[in-house]
Amino acid sequence: MKIQIDIEATPQEIRSFFGLPDLEPLQREIVDVIRKNMSAGIDGFDPMTVMKPFILPEQSQAFTSLQKSFWNAMMGHSSRSHKAEDDKEHSK
Numbered sequence: 001m002k003i004q005i006d007i008e009a010t011p012q013e014i015r016s017f018f019g020l021p022d023l024e025p026l027q028r029e030i031v032d033v034i035r036k037n038m039s040a041g042i043d044g045f046d047p048m049t050v051m052k053p054f055i056l057p058e059q060s061q062a063f064t065s066l067q068k069s070f071w072n073a074m075m076g077h078s079s080r081s082h083k084a085e086d087d088k089e090h091s092k
Contacts, residue, residue, distance in 0.1 A: 038050070
């Protein structure tokens, strides 16, 4: 037996139904302050510094490691393809 119920409601209606607070005005205010400080060039409001609290060190290290492995793979592939081309030219 399977029962399916479809409810059409906005996120704001669902939040109020469950008694959750409306954080939209607070979020809008915080984003406006961050935007203003980034535009003014205030120290500590560059994109990486602003996002740093939301990026866990493990995630940052994993991303850096992934970037390095991609870079090494591309460099290795590039050097191998040039080496193969050089070998072909020398064999002629």
